[in-house]
Amino acid sequence: MPLSDFLDGLKDNPYFGAGFGLVGVGTALALARKGAQVGMVFFRRNYMITLEVPSRDKSYHWLLSWITKHARHTQHLSVETSYQAHESGRVHTQFDFHPSPGNHIIWYGRKWIRVERTREKQMVDLHTGTPWESVTFTALGRDRQIFFNILQEARELALKQEEGRTVMYTAMGGEWRPFGFPRRRRPLSSVVLERGVTDRIVQDVKDFIGNPRWYTDRGIPYRRGYLLYGPPGCGKSSFITALAGELGYSICLMSLSDRTLSDDRLNHLLSVAPQQSIILLEDVDAAFVNPLAFQGMGRLTFSGLLNSLDGVASSEARIVFMTTNYIERLDAALIRPGRVDLKQYIGHCSHYQLAQMFGRFYPETPHSDGDRFAQDALSVHPEISAAQVQGHFLLHKTDPQGAINNVREIKE
Numbered sequence: 473m474p475l476s477d478f479l480d481g482l483k484d485n486p487y488f489g490a491g492f493g494l495v496g497v498g499t500a501l502a503l504a505r506k507g508a509q510v511g512m513v514f515f516r517r518n519y520m521i522t523l524e525v526p527s528r529d530k531s532y533h534w535l536l537s538w539i540t541k542h543a544r545h546t547q548h549l550s551v552e553t554s555y556q557a558h559e560s561g562r563v564h565t566q567f568d569f570h571p572s573p574g575n576h577i578i579w580y581g582r583k584w585i586r587v588e589r590t591r592e593k594q595m596v597d598l599h600t601g602t603p604w605e606s607v608t609f610t611a612l613g614r615d616r617q618i619f620f621n622i623l624q625e626a627r628e629l630a631l632k633q634e635e636g637r638t639v640m641y642t643a644m645g646g647e648w649r650p651f652g653f654p655r656r657r658r659p660l661s662s663v664v665l666e667r668g669v670t671d672r673i674v675q676d677v678k679d680f681i682g683n684p685r686w687y688t689d690r691g692i693p694y695r696r697g698y699l700l701y702g703p704p705g706c707g708k709s710s711f712i713t714a715l716a717g718e719l720g721y722s723i724c725l726m727s728l729s730d731r732t733l734s735d736d737r738l739n740h741l742l743s744v745a746p747q748q749s750i751i752l753l754e755d756v757d758a759a760f761v762n763p764l765a766f767q768g769m770g771r772l773t774f775s776g777l778l779n780s781l782d783g784v785a786s787s788e789a790r791i792v793f794m795t796t797n798y799i800e801r802l803d804a805a806l807i808r809p810g811r812v813d814l815k816q817y818i819g820h821c822s823h824y825q826l827a828q829m830f831g832r833f834y835p836e837t838p839h840s841d842g843d844r845f846a847q848d849a850l851s852v853h854p855e856i857s858a859a860q861v862q863g864h865f866l867l868h869k870t871d872p873q874g875a876i877n878n879v880r881e882i883k884e
């Protein structure tokens with residue numbers, strides 16, 4: 473049979489005709505899909521711009537706050553809880569809301585912008601030990617300026633939040649992360665220490681910050697160490713927070729009893745601490761009861777700590793504050809000059825402090841009331857902490873006479 477007759481025969485076959493039609497439709501669909509994909513890629517390449525910001529980038533956290541502000545109506549949030557328990561039993565908790573992973577649409581600069589926050593379950597950022605994250609901004613058009621504007625605005629927003637505030641950083645893996653929202657600066661006058669103590673330390677720190685040349689001319693590392701010691705609740709941490717506020721510095725808070733801390737990590741953290749910050753090592757005795765004992769605890773060694781402290785040097789003023797309730801437990805090598813240049817005992821309230829605190833809390837009362845309160849309180853409780861006194865005042869918020877008459881109850 474000639475070929476043309478054979479093909480005519482196939483055409484007339486109803487089964488074959490239907491199959492041919494299906495194949496045709498399938499092919500057309502596949503082609504259309506491919507075409508759409510290619511078209512989309514072409515469109516993306518030529519008419520859309522994207523910006524990816526990985527979580528390791530400095531602007532990542534600024535941008536999350538920016539997105540929170542602009543995606544105000546988003547119903548999909550994730551929470552970032554900052555929690556810190558101190559040896560003394562104090563606990564800080566803070567909840568920050570951010571847009572959850574997924575897509576968010578934002579109207580900005582007369583454009584719709586798609587913001588995609590992704591979190592990789594399989595990938596971990598080795599620096600911080602947290603899941604790898606990124607945000608990607610996609611906008612129509614080819615003008616990158618919009619991304620510059622967003623970054624700029626996010627930075628300004630973050631700086632504004634920090635204005636007049638003290639930023640607290642905490643160590644996350646190998647880097648410092650802001651912990652909670654920046655706090656309102658605490659005025660130095662709100663922490664009442666023994667007469668002359670505040671001035672002594674503030675003067676010393678200001679002299680240090682103001683005289684970098686003195687150090688460089690003599691080839692001395694530009695750093696200064698402070699140790700505040702004494703019973704709990706007497707104002708060590710509060711004073712350091714207020715001092716940071718006074719200087720316009722932030723605080724990098726670290727606990728040496730953190731078991732994941734190694735010599736290398738400590739060294740690294742101290743060398744990458746943000747500029748203009750006070751490094752605060754709280755409860756230093758907790759990790760170093762005895763230099764031999766902690767070799768089994770984590771991988772931080774006593775000599776590692778000493779090396780890290782000695783290595784802390786930069787052209788920026790580097791200030792390290794340590795606090796402890798038990799100075800007698802500290803190894804002499806840790807607190808020798810060069811590592812600790814100024815030691816200050818912050819003790820139980822003196823007559824002077826009690827009268828001052830009374831006057832600050834009840835400003836409308838005469839001096840003599842403050843004196844009477846101080847005298848009565850000390851006669852009943854010779855060793856009393858400022859935290860206890862503050863608690864007592866809070867019980868008698870609007871009743872100064874009640875605070876005086878009930879001094880016996882203070883410790884309860």
Ligand SMILES: Nc1ncnc2c1ncn2[C@@H]1O[C@H](COP(=O)(O)OP(=O)(O)OP(=O)(O)O)[C@@H](O)[C@H]1O
Pocket residue numbers: 560662663664665702703704705706707708709710711796797858859860862
């Ligand atoms: N000298 C002080 N003047 C005013 N308030 C104080 C003073 N000392 C403590 N307080 C108040 O008591 C609370 C606890 O104080 P803070 O944490 O500063 O004590 P601390 O000495 O650092 O204690 P710890 O040794 O337990 O860390 C804070 O709320 C603080 O406001």
